[in-house]
Amino acid sequence: xxxxxxxxxxxxxxxxxxxxxxxxxxxxxxxxxxxxxxxxxxxxxxxxxxxxxxxxxxxxxxxxxxxxxxxxxxxxxxxxxxxxxxxxxxxxxxxxxxxxxxxxxxxxxxxxxxxxxxxxxxxxxxxxxxxxxxxxxxxxxxxxxxxxxxxxxxxxxxxxxxxxxxxxxxxxxxxxxxxxxxxxxxxxxxxxxxxxxxxxxxxxxxxxxxxxxxxxxxxxxxxxxxxxxxxxxxxxxxxxxxxxxxxxxxxxxxxxxxxxxxxxxxxxxxxxxxxxxxxxxxxxxxxxxx
Amino acid sequence: xxxxxxxxxxxxxxxxxxxxxxxxxxxxxxxxxxxxxxxxxxxxxxxxxxxxxxxxxxxxxxxxxxxxxxxxxxxxxxxxxxxxxxxxxxxxxxxxxxxxxxxxxxxxxxxxxxxxxxxxxxxxxxxxxxxxxxxxxxxxxxxxxxxxxxxxxxxxxxxxxxxxxxxxxxxxxxxxxxxxxxxxxxxxxxxxxxxxxxxxxxxxxxxxxxxxxxxxxxxxxxxxxxxxxxxxxxxxxxxxxxxxxxxxxxxxxxxxxxxxxxxxxxxxxxxxxxxxxxxxxxxxxxxxxxxxxxxxxxxxxxxxxxxxxxxxxxxxxxxxxxxxxxxxxxxxxx
Amino acid sequence: xxxxxxxxxxxxxxxxxxxxxxxxxxxxxxxxxxxxxxxxxxxxxxxxxxxxxxxxxxxxxxxxxxxxxxxxxxxxxxxxxxxxxxxxxxxxxxxxxxxxxxxxxxxxxxxxxxxxxxxxxxxxxxxxxxxxxxxxxxxxxxxxxxxxxxxxxxxxxxxxxxxxxxxxxxxxxxxxxxxxxxxxxxxxxxxxxxxxxxxxxxxxxxxxxxxxxxxxxxxxxxxxxxxxxxxxxxxxxxxxxxxxxxxxxxxxxxxxxxxxxx
Numbered sequence: 001x002x003x004x005x006x007x008x009x010x011x012x013x014x015x016x017x018x019x020x021x022x023x024x025x026x027x028x029x030x031x032x033x034x035x036x037x038x039x040x041x042x043x044x045x046x047x048x049x050x051x052x053x054x055x056x057x058x059x060x061x062x063x064x065x066x067x068x069x070x071x072x073x074x075x076x077x078x079x080x081x082x083x084x085x086x087x088x089x090x091x092x093x094x095x096x097x098x099x100x101x102x103x104x105x106x107x108x109x110x111x112x113x114x115x116x117x118x119x120x121x122x123x124x125x126x127x128x129x130x131x132x133x134x135x136x137x138x139x140x141x142x143x144x145x146x147x148x149x150x151x152x153x154x155x156x157x158x159x160x161x162x163x164x165x166x167x168x169x170x171x172x173x174x175x176x177x178x179x180x181x182x183x184x185x186x187x188x189x190x191x192x193x194x195x196x197x198x199x200x201x202x203x204x205x206x207x208x209x210x211x212x213x214x215x216x217x218x219x220x221x222x223x224x225x226x227x228x229x230x231x232x233x234x235x236x237x238x239x240x241x242x243x244x245x246x247x248x249x250x251x252x253x254x255x256x257x258x259x260x261x262x263x264x265x266x267x268x269x270x271x272x273x274x275x276x277x278x279x280x281x282x283x284x285x286x287x288x289x290x
Numbered sequence: 291x292x293x294x295x296x297x298x299x300x301x302x303x304x305x306x307x308x309x310x311x312x313x314x315x316x317x318x319x320x321x322x323x324x325x326x327x328x329x330x331x332x333x334x335x336x337x338x339x340x341x342x343x344x345x346x347x348x349x350x351x352x353x354x355x356x357x358x359x360x361x362x363x364x365x366x367x368x369x370x371x372x373x374x375x376x377x378x379x380x381x382x383x384x385x386x387x388x389x390x391x392x393x394x395x396x397x398x399x400x401x402x403x404x405x406x407x408x409x410x411x412x413x414x415x416x417x418x419x420x421x422x423x424x425x426x427x428x429x430x431x432x433x434x435x436x437x438x439x440x441x442x443x444x445x446x447x448x449x450x451x452x453x454x455x456x457x458x459x460x461x462x463x464x465x466x467x468x469x470x471x472x473x474x475x476x477x478x479x480x481x482x483x484x485x486x487x488x489x490x491x492x493x494x495x496x497x498x499x500x501x502x503x504x505x506x507x508x509x510x511x512x513x514x515x516x517x518x519x520x521x522x523x524x525x526x527x528x529x530x531x532x533x534x535x536x537x538x539x540x541x542x543x544x545x546x547x548x549x550x551x552x553x554x555x556x557x558x559x560x561x562x563x564x565x566x567x568x569x570x571x572x573x574x575x576x577x578x579x580x581x582x583x584x585x586x587x588x589x590x591x592x593x594x595x596x597x598x599x600x601x602x603x604x605x606x607x608x609x610x611x612x613x614x615x616x617x618x619x620x621x622x623x624x
Numbered sequence: 625x626x627x628x629x630x631x632x633x634x635x636x637x638x639x640x641x642x643x644x645x646x647x648x649x650x651x652x653x654x655x656x657x658x659x660x661x662x663x664x665x666x667x668x669x670x671x672x673x674x675x676x677x678x679x680x681x682x683x684x685x686x687x688x689x690x691x692x693x694x695x696x697x698x699x700x701x702x703x704x705x706x707x708x709x710x711x712x713x714x715x716x717x718x719x720x721x722x723x724x725x726x727x728x729x730x731x732x733x734x735x736x737x738x739x740x741x742x743x744x745x746x747x748x749x750x751x752x753x754x755x756x757x758x759x760x761x762x763x764x765x766x767x768x769x770x771x772x773x774x775x776x777x778x779x780x781x782x783x784x785x786x787x788x789x790x791x792x793x794x795x796x797x798x799x800x801x802x803x804x805x806x807x808x809x810x811x812x813x814x815x816x817x818x819x820x821x822x823x824x825x826x827x828x829x830x831x832x833x834x835x836x837x838x839x840x841x842x843x844x845x846x847x848x849x850x851x852x853x854x855x856x857x858x859x860x861x862x863x864x865x866x867x868x869x870x871x872x873x874x875x876x877x878x879x880x881x882x883x884x885x886x
Contacts, residue, residue, distance in 0.1 A: 078461075080460070081460060175468075176468060176469050177469075178410075178469055178473075178477070178479060179469065179472050179473075179477050179479065179598065181468065202596075204596060204597060208596065208597040208598075209472065209597060209598050209600075210319075210596045210597060210598060211318075211319060211346075211591055211596065211598045212346045212479075212480050213318045213319050213320050213342055213346050213347060213591070214319045214320065214595065214596035216320065216341060216342050216346060217319065217320035217321070217342070239409075246345075246482065247341065247345075247346075248341070249337065249341035249342065370716075373715045374715070375715065375716070502734070502735055502736075504736070505729065505732065505735075505736025506729075506736065508718075508722070508726055509726055509729055511714065511715060511716055512712065512714055512726070513712075513713075515673075515678050515709075516707075516709065516712065518677070518678060518698065519676055519678070519702060519705075519706070519707045520702055520726060520727065520729045520730060520782070521698045521699035521700075521701065521702030521703070521729055521730035521782075522698060522729070523698045561716065561717070565717065565718070565719060565722070566714075566716035566717050566718045566722065567718070567722050569736070
């Protein structure tokens with residue numbers, strides 16, 4: 001019975017997207033290499049640039065801010081509710097999108113306009129690596145994708161080796177604080193922190209909303225706190241730090257191991273997962289050396 | 291019911307409420323139970339257990355109790371003033387204003403300056419008070435206030451606030467508003483003792499005023515003209531009741547979001563037990579309401595532990611069917 | 625000492641631009657029982673509402689036992705004047721006793737705490753109106769006649785000096801009409817109340833009232849004793865009805881026999 005609600009929601013969202021996914025898998029690869037690509041998901045925008053298709057990207061969402069060149073491309077709306085009109089006006093020959101709350105209708109509408117929409121799930125680590133390869137393939141050069149994935153995996157292995165013999169640090173990855181939403185098992189942040197030498201104290205799947213009492217009883221020694229948008233320097237007045245500092249009963253708090261992450265770290269399914277793993281490893285095991 | 295029986299009934303409700311408090315403080319996602327609670331209260335127990343039971347659980351249970359008392363007493367007052375048994379504390383738009391304040395805070399506030407645990411509630415309180423001012427300004431006409439005007443303005447305000455909130459949430463970065471959406475469904479947290487004291491003070495003031503006004507509420511419930519003929523300064527009495535009820539509602543909503551059904555159901559249930567005399571009804575509703583929300587919050591914390599449900603979800607799921615039963619019984623009787 | 629319980633001096637009231645009452649002047653002596661009669665739309669209910677301060681006159685002055693009505697505080701006014709409306713529909717399930725005890729409100733202090741005297745006054749009022757046996761029943765479950773007596777008991781609980789009744793028998797059957805008027809008469813005798821009854825029931829009013837006033841189009845056409853007022857010409861001019869007048873030997877009062885539309 002535990003978390004049956006979250007499970008039901010997860011299954012429901014999969015069921016909703018499955019027809020679209022199947023369709024994408026069954027379509028034969030078009031002969032021409034796409035020249036005008038629109039991305040409706042920031043993670044996919046990153047991937048496009050990383051596999052060398054950046055100059056062919058003609059439209060991005062307002063939140064696609066990496067790499068910096070992505071910001072110069074025309075905007076087509078948010079990633080929850082992109083504008084079908086804006087996309088159609090750009091005359092793209094490829095649209096890539098990850099399933100998300102709210103963008104399904106827009107994606108279907110674009111498909112009905114006769115545009116080529118490719119649904120590329122990119123939530124978990126495996127999805128992300130697979131996405132890099134499939135996006136590269138769609139853009140005509142699968143090799144670039146495979147190479148990138150190869151280098152990412154190599155970096156993961158390097159990190160794993162470094163922390164292999166060190167004790168796993170019980171860690172809580174907190175997405176937000178009021179109320180507390182934590183990264184559960186199987187989520188991207190959880191997978192990255194486990195590579196980086198931590199042990200996720202949250203065994204629930206997906207992103208459960210949890211109470212302080214649970215955190216106190218799990219006794220995490222490290223809390224990785226995500227911030228939505230943040231000033232360049234974290235300061236001690238940050239709301240999240242103030243929130244955690246009340247609860248000295250949490251080992252992470254009393255040992256001063258509540259770390260404010262730069263915005264997006266651990267939560268962006270894209271080429272930077274390797275950067276994030278290295279960053280988290282440096283936080284989790286600061287003395288492990290490079 | 292004779293006065294002595296009513297007093298005994300009140301005492302019984304109060305006793306049950308204390309039991310609810312004890313039960314709520316004894317359950318939680320960690321393994322700590324009644325025994326640990328007793329140990330901690332009597333001075334023993336380990337520090338971590340102490341932190342969990344007192345600072346996390348007990349503080350939260352007390353907040354839940356204050357919220358329940360506020361919403362139920364406010365519900366009584368609104369139902370009397372508006373002469374409508376279907377009125378709830380949110381009907382005049384106070385909750386919409388508070389929610390809008392909270393959302394605006396999440397949208398605009400520079401985060402390093404205002405701490406989320408007091409900044410957002412302060413903004414919500416400001417939103418609620420602004421709504422009250424608007425109500426006061428819009429519905430008074432030549433020194434008289436029509437309750438119909440109050441009702442309609444409240445409905446419009448709620449709708450407007452809803453729309454603006456939707457605008458913020460859809461036009462803004464969704465990541466920013468995840469917390470807000472949870473808050474809107476009723477998010478009980480473990481308050482600091484300073485926050486608890488603030489809410490406690492606001493609630494105490496509001497409840498004191500409403501209880502003192504409860505005799506007048508009886509008269510207002512008869513109708514403006516009849517109340518006036520019985521010596522009530524209707525205009526003033528209406529606004530005192532509305533202000534006090536709105537104050538406690540605003541305090542509740544500001545800190546814990548919108549917990550629904552409590553302000554609607556508890557007065558109804560208490561009316562069935564104690565009759566319509568507000569001098570008994572208001573205190574009885576406050577006590578019973580406290581118990582209801584304490585228990586609802588306990589359920590929200592433990593049913594799917596460690597995942598927490600929003601309290602509003604529990605009160606709606608319990609309150610909805612309960613209200614239907616009450617309605618059906620009433621229809622059958624008449 | 626018999627002063628004016630209620631005095632209207634040139635009172636005018638308009639509903640928006642529509643004048644309801646114009647130049648209304650009359651005075652009701654303390655201790656009298658006055659019946660206010662007239663066709664629908666004559667302004668009878670407006671008169672009662674003006675007298676109870678539910679409405680504010682646009683012109684003129686109303687005095688209650690010598691004091692300007694507008695200058696009285698709500699509670700002070702409610703201790704002098706009590707109103708029995710045509711109907712009362714409480715939204716909640718109050719018991720008879722709770723309704724009656726609300727009449728003590730003008731006498732209670734800030735917190736509204738009742739004392740033993742308050743309970744005694746309420747009980748006595750219920751007994752006078754013969755509803756004491758219904759005290760624990762829900763008000764909404766009573767018949768029209770019983771409700772009217774309860775509302776009357778509440779008015780008495782205010783311990784007023786002036787009692788205003790707005791068509792108290794409008795929804796009652798014959799038995800209850802007779803009973804209410806009989807009760808009013810008894811109360812007037814026992815307590816020396818000044819009673820003003822707005823009524824459609826000419827004959828019962830004639831039998832029980834000392835004075836009658838006939839209203840039409842917001843003004844008093846004629847007032848005086850029943851014998852002075854109930855004659856064919858005034859009745860024709862007010863009601864547009866041809867009548868014969870009879871004399872009731874047991875009461876010595878006239879009664880009206882309608883013959884046809886004028």
